[in-house]
Amino acid sequence: SADPAKRLSDERPNFIIMLMDDMGYGDLGVMGEPNRETPNLDQMARDGVLYPEFYTGAAICSPSRAAMLTGRLPVRNGFYSTNNFGHNAYTPQEIVGGISDDEILLPELLKKAGYTTALVGKWHLGHRPQYHPMDHGFDTWFGAPNCHFGPYDDKETPNIPVYRDRNMMGRYFEDFQIDRKSGESNYTRLLADEAVSFLQSQVNASAPFFLLWTPDASHAPHYASKEFLGKSRRGLYGDAMMELDHSVGRILNALRDNNMTNTLVFFSSDNGAALVDKGHGGSNGRLLCGKQTTFEGGFRVPTIAWWPGQAAPGTVSHQVGTQMDLFTTFTQLAGQPIPDDRVVDGIDLTENLRDGSITDRSVFFYRGDLLMAARVGHYKSHIWTFTTPPEELGNGTDHCPGMSIANLTTPEQINRTDTPVVIDLSRDPGEMYQLPTYTDEYQTEVNKMYKVITDHVTDMVKGRPALDWCDQAVMNWSPSGCEALNDCLTPPKSDPYRCYWPH
Amino acid sequence: SADPAKRLSDERPNFIIMLMDDMGYGDLGVMGEPNRETPNLDQMARDGVLYPEFYTGAAICSPSRAAMLTGRLPVRNGFYSTNNFGHNAYTPQEIVGGISDDEILLPELLKKAGYTTALVGKWHLGHRPQYHPMDHGFDTWFGAPNCHFGPYDDKETPNIPVYRDRNMMGRYFEDFQIDRKSGESNYTRLLADEAVSFLQSQVNASAPFFLLWTPDASHAPHYASKEFLGKSRRGLYGDAMMELDHSVGRILNALRDNNMTNTLVFFSSDNGAALVDKGHGGSNGRLLCGKQTTFEGGFRVPTIAWWPGQAAPGTVSHQVGTQMDLFTTFTQLAGQPIPDDRVVDGIDLTENLRDGSITDRSVFFYRGDLLMAARVGHYKSHIWTFTTPPEELGNGTDHCPGMSIANLTTPEQINRTDTPVVIDLSRDPGEMYQLPTYTDEYQTEVNKMYKVITDHVTDMVKGRPALDWCDQAVMNWSPSGCEALNDCLTPPKSDPYRCYWPH
Ligand SMILES: [Ca+2]
Numbered sequence A, B: 001s002a003d004p005a006k007r008l009s010d011e012r013p014n015f016i017i018m019l020m021d022d023m024g025y026g027d028l029g030v031m032g033e034p035n036r037e038t039p040n041l042d043q044m045a046r047d048g049v050l051y052p053e054f055y056t057g058a059a060i061c062s063p064s065r066a067a068m069l070t071g072r073l074p075v076r077n078g079f080y081s082t083n084n085f086g087h088n089a090y091t092p093q094e095i096v097g098g099i100s101d102d103e104i105l106l107p108e109l110l111k112k113a114g115y116t117t118a119l120v121g122k123w124h125l126g127h128r129p130q131y132h133p134m135d136h137g138f139d140t141w142f143g144a145p146n147c148h149f150g151p152y153d154d155k156e157t158p159n160i161p162v163y164r165d166r167n168m169m170g171r172y173f174e175d176f177q178i179d180r181k182s183g184e185s186n187y188t189r190l191l192a193d194e195a196v197s198f199l200q201s202q203v204n205a206s207a208p209f210f211l212l213w214t215p216d217a218s219h220a221p222h223y224a225s226k227e228f229l230g231k232s233r234r235g236l237y238g239d240a241m242m243e244l245d246h247s248v249g250r251i252l253n254a255l256r257d258n259n260m261t262n263t264l265v266f267f268s269s270d271n272g273a274a275l276v277d278k279g280h281g282g283s284n285g286r287l288l289c290g291k292q293t294t295f296e297g298g299f300r301v302p303t304i305a306w307w308p309g310q311a312a313p314g315t316v317s318h319q320v321g322t323q324m325d326l327f328t329t330f331t332q333l334a335g336q337p338i339p340d341d342r343v344v345d346g347i348d349l350t351e352n353l354r355d356g357s358i359t360d361r362s363v364f365f366y367r368g369d370l371l372m373a374a375r376v377g378h379y380k381s382h383i384w385t386f387t388t389p390p391e392e393l394g395n396g397t398d399h400c401p402g403m404s405i406a407n408l409t410t411p412e413q414i415n416r417t418d419t420p421v422v423i424d425l426s427r428d429p430g431e432m433y434q435l436p437t438y439t440d441e442y443q444t445e446v447n448k449m450y451k452v453i454t455d456h457v458t459d460m461v462k463g464r465p466a467l468d469w470c471d472q473a474v475m476n477w478s479p480s481g482c483e484a485l486n487d488c489l490t491p492p493k494s495d496p497y498r499c500y501w502p503h
């Protein structure tokens, strides 16, 4: 099917998103990590554009990924739950819902534009058949629909399957080993091999491609291949970082070696580091709190763009970006119109990449469907504050360990709409110092923020919540392909219940 | 006096120390500062060696500088006070004491080795005549003996003088302006001009040189030249950072342009960022607390070495270093013996610079003459904990704003010698997560630490405390040279009293 003539005339770039899982803002050498585990990513930043002010669409996996692939906030695309006020929801295997057929995903638009689309790694937008990534724009898939939690007993709970395309290839802890004691697993290597194989398969292709590469070794339980075990100075998490970095190097080298450098690559993370891992997880550097929260440590993520010949090497861009911008940017670059029948939150970063020009834009920080904070210019206003529910703190869970800032790091949900906490993120990315309410600066920024929020809320059409219902019967008992592997399990009787979201 | 033949045969390197004031671990782009104000320092790191685990000798100006120049901890060289238990002391202009004649300073040894020695910037080892830097090893001096506090009324308190060599040239806020409202001052440019002039004066010199360059624009009150005012995204502190970075670039360019690249340059800071400046000062990045404390934010400082042709470019060294090592390293490289009649705490970093080899060493964290913590390997044990005295907290001073870690960030001084708080700095440079006391790892590390501390304390010969006495009469009323400027002030009657050290 290769058509060199068409290939030459098609100057649209290939796209790769390398989306890490629970990797923190401070985990890269270039972001100040003292152990410097990421020579390939640091080089990628020197060869590309570093975005120190880049955000996810949500501070937890599934809504974040749904936002990136739809270009829309989770409150619009339905990746939230109304069961627990202002709490985050995601897609564990007992979830009934998943990505709505009414949403238009980035790979769907790119496919329509003639791109070949591949997902290698975690999906996390629903594991039931109707949510399969190949029914939402991907031509191929190697990876798992859920997190690699376990091992389970396959009686109360099935182990999570790993798919190739439509059929399962086996399960974590059975066919895809993760040694919970040593942390050894070759799964990151498998995902890197898959990515490189995909790239090689595209060398003579007539169409450009989109690869979404989503390894999860930086999400607990962490793991690394034997080659990397014990190699870092930070324990298993650092070992996983080194292997992920090594894999990034392999993928970029595959592009270079095959003269496929007309490829726009974005590296980022789906949310901030999970500080509940208590020193065994990642680092958000100087940022406040972690995953699950609407503080910078939950939303601001390490982000690098790489586009040889198009984006100037060694650039640091102060463009405020979000992962939803990848939807808009890639769609535009592919020559497709942005859907005009719905609100899209992403902006087009093409000009920023090409000439450094900056677009003014606001960022909205939701927890569930509750708007907690907004960034307008370089000021962030917190209209609700909430860290870790007191009952969870009592269980030893803490999203803000060691951090205690008056009026801000409140375990309780507190409505501050009347007197928001306002912070200048340029001088204070750690959200340590609040603007005094009696200053003109405070009043000016609060008024700007009120206007932005009013416009935002006035426009808001909330999606139907997809993450309200759970049922043990929908877990991964008998994924497609289980018959061939003799690995079908018997589900319990269906008994739907409202999911409980503790955070 | 230039002797090209001698010059050619003398392959000993020149030395420069660029010592910043209150600049934090997180203030450089290469250390993750999101606003990226330091392109020259980031390039210096790419061309040299970055030390992410480098420490000062003390968490406050004067003792830190005394440690660097003597190679010895302040508890040995006398830069402490016994007036207030476990509090820091320094050299305000009412201090009676200064650097002891019994101490051997780095410039004295280098001078003996034939080096030309120059101090450009703040001295801070005593301002009375017997403590003059030219009586302690420097051939020339341009700068001030104390911090640039003020403006004063010249009645209760004189403004701080600026010297050229033996004589004052004028005073801060009178002849050397710092506009406290706008923050404008050309003083950093003056210091950069002086440094560059000194380098140019050495181009055809037969002897190698040592330049100690100590600008203080990053110490409150911050200031910047008109050219840099408003140029950063962080306010005045960021403007000062940009000018300091620009000046570093000028100095390195002067070396390159004049073929003087056989120069070993160290860039560092005298202590961590002063967090009491509440969002208007520097940043310690992910580190705990700030200046004045024995946490990493007080002692660990951004450090880069640059030595073209000798130190491999782009190196990140995990050598645990201290500024006292500069004493030992430079002395050895100059061919001088290290004094053997006293304990020297510095180690020789030459091999580390040349081939990356690592020397195992411990670090001791004192506050005043109280040993608070020790780093042994990559573990740090806190045997005393102390942040900000409660009465100072009540005044709005806080060395650990927003940080609250059980058993560690205690306002009170608490002796934990029986059950030290132990932290693995490799995985937890922010000192957030304490090793559980019931683990083997804890017991092993505590036992190692006890042995190291026992050896350290057994060897300890404390210097006579130099910072116990204050007297308004010793202030900078009539510095040498004041007659020529008609700027002599009348001191009050001598009335010595024990200085009070609040921290
Ligand atoms: Ca995640």
Ligand SMILES: [Ca+2]
Pocket: B021, B022, B060, B061, B219, B270, B271
């Ligand atoms: Ca200082």
